[in-house]
Amino acid sequence: MKKLFIAHIITAIFLIAWMQPVCAQNIGLGIASPTRAKLELHGAVGSTTAIFGGESSGISLQRNMPGIGFNAYFNNGYKYISAGYGAVQYLNPNNGYMQLDMLGYGNANADASTTKRAFTIANNGNMGIGTDPGNATLFVKKGTNFDGSVVLGGTTYNSHFHYGATEDTYIRGGKYASKLFINDLSGGKIIIGDGTGLVGINNGIPSYPLEIRQVGGRGLLLVEPNNSFNNWQISAQKLFPDVPTWLTLKYNGQLKGYFAWGHGSYTANSDSRLKTAIEDLQPVLQKFVQLKPVDYEMKYHNTNHKKTIGFIAQDVKQLFPELVTVTTDTSRGYPGINDMHGINYNGFTVLTIKALQEQQELIKKMQQTNAALARRIEAAEKLLQTKSL
Numbered sequence: 001m002k003k004l005f006i007a008h009i010i011t012a013i014f015l016i017a018w019m020q021p022v023c024a025q026n027i028g029l030g031i032a033s034p035t036r037a038k039l040e041l042h043g044a045v046g047s048t049t050a051i052f053g054g055e056s057s058g059i060s061l062q063r064n065m066p067g068i069g070f071n072a073y074f075n076n077g078y079k080y081i082s083a084g085y086g087a088v089q090y091l092n093p094n095n096g097y098m099q100l101d102m103l104g105y106g107n108a109n110a111d112a113s114t115t116k117r118a119f120t121i122a123n124n125g126n127m128g129i130g131t132d133p134g135n136a137t138l139f140v141k142k143g144t145n146f147d148g149s150v151v152l153g154g155t156t157y158n159s160h161f162h163y164g165a166t167e168d169t170y171i172r173g174g175k176y177a178s179k180l181f182i183n184d185l186s187g188g189k190i191i192i193g194d195g196t197g198l199v200g201i202n203n204g205i206p207s208y209p210l211e212i213r214q215v216g217g218r219g220l221l222l223v224e225p226n227n228s229f230n231n232w233q234i235s236a237q238k239l240f241p242d243v244p245t246w247l248t249l250k251y252n253g254q255l256k257g258y259f260a261w262g263h264g265s266y267t268a269n270s271d272s273r274l275k276t277a278i279e280d281l282q283p284v285l286q287k288f289v290q291l292k293p294v295d296y297e298m299k300y301h302n303t304n305h306k307k308t309i310g311f312i313a314q315d316v317k318q319l320f321p322e323l324v325t326v327t328t329d330t331s332r333g334y335p336g337i338n339d340m341h342g343i344n345y346n347g348f349t350v351l352t353i354k355a356l357q358e359q360q361e362l363i364k365k366m367q368q369t370n371a372a373l374a375r376r377i378e379a380a381e382k383l384l385q386t387k388s389l
Contacts, residue, residue: 026038026039026040027039027040028040028041028042029041029042029043030042030043041061044062044063045075046073046074046075046076047062047063047064047065047074047075048060048061048062048069048073048074048075049061049062049063051073051081053081053082055082055108056081056082057071057081057082057084058071058081058082059071060072060073060074060081062074062088062090065090065091065092065093066090066091066093067088067089067090067091068088068089068090069081069086069087069088070086070087070088070089071084071085071086071087072086072087072088072103072112074088077111077112078101078103078111078112078115079106079109079110079111079112080103080106080107080108080109080110080112081108082108083105083106083107083108084105084106085102085103085104085105085106086102086103086106086112087100087101087102087103087118088100088101088103089101095122095123096122096123097120097121097122097123097132098120098121099117099119099120099121100117100118100119100120101115101116101117101118102115102116102117102118103115104116116130117130117131118130120132120133125137126138126139127139128140128141129141130143142162143162148160148161148162148170149161149162150162154174156175157173157174157175157178158174159172159173159174159178160172160173160174197209198211199211200212200213201213202214202215214235214236217235217237218233218235219233219234219235219236220233220234220235221233222234230251230252231251231252232249232250232251233248233249233250233251233253234247234248234249235247235248235250236248237258239258243261244261244262245261246258246259246260246261247259247261255269256268256269257269281350281354283354283358284320284351284354284355284358285354285355285358285359285362287319287320288319288351288352288355290319291311291315291316291319292311292312292315293309293310293311294309294310294311294312295307295308295309296308296309296310300334310343310345311343313341313342313343314341316343317341320347320351322344322347323343323344323345323347323348323351324341324342324343324344325341325342325343325344326339326340326341326342327339327340327342
């Protein structure tokens with residue numbers, strides 16, 4: 001027994017010594033001179049060169065197209081290594097596309113029941129999910145459920161990009177009352193359309209470049225750029241029963257005036273209950289006649305040198321400062337002017353009425369004086385006639 005054991009040891013040492021230089025060489029199965037790898041397999045059953053995993057689930061190496069099968073091999077069609085699902089990833093040498101196909105459930109060695117393209121990488125790097133990418137860098141095919149094409153997962157909620165059967169495109173947040181931000185970078189720009197499209201807010205069939213369907217009587221809100229939230233609201237509202245819509249102006253939610261639906265005239269609030277410190281207007285006639293109406297040309301945006309009639313704000317300010325507003329904002333587009341003067345021309349209507357009233361009083365007094373003079377002249381004439389008799 002001792003001699004037999006020693007003989008086995010010598011035989012094992014001899015085999016190891018004999019195999020060592022062989023293992024150092026390239027090994028080929030189905031090829032006489034393997035030179036491109038330590039192990040080269042040539043030949044296949046169908047397109048499957050090798051299977052790793054035996055009777056259980058495994059992977060396969062495939063040729064024509066070169067690829068890898070997961071629980072799948074190719075022999076006159078995709079087949080399963082064992083019962084379950086499968087997948088195949090391969091490269092098409094004809095067009096350079098790398099593709100992954102998902103196989104439905106099937107039994108061992110049975111033909112694949114269904115094949116679905118999961119993704120494709122084109123030879124230029126473009127990627128398609130569920131389809132070939134074409135000329136798009138990323139092409140995502142729409143899903144069959146309500147989640148649509150793309151779902152971006154959040155911590156709690158998901159955001160969606162998808163479109164329905166009508167091919168309308170949706171971008172929506174995942175939770176109720178969520179916010180949608182588009183280009184929140186400082187100085188960023190948002191461009192909608194190319195100048196020919198129509199945009200609707202709360203309206204799916206707009207007829208104008210921008211069409212807003214109001215909600216709860218609320219229209220367009222313009223907010224001052226600070227934390228006070230002072231704002232102007234422009235709305236189309238029905239102010240009176242059985243009367244069409246009016247265009248209203250509100251400041252911080254309070255109605256300030258409105259444009260009539262029929263003739264477009266503007267009506268400003270003037271209710272006595274909105275006013276305080278009410279006093280009669282002081283005489284204005286003497287100052288009124290000092291106003292200097294002029295005609296002039298505006299310097300800016302007046303290439304045709306069109307003449308305009310009106311007043312000079314600084315002149316009016318000397319007589320009626322209530323009608324002149326001075327703004328100190330320097331960002332109004334007029335270099336070197338940081339005290340821009342403006343005139344409330346509507347106020348001249350009140351001044352005109354007041355001046356006419358004063359003038360009417362003067363006329364009335366002149367009429368009374370003339371009547372008194374006429375009576376005195378008449379009395380004097382009668383006295384002269386009596387003396388002459």
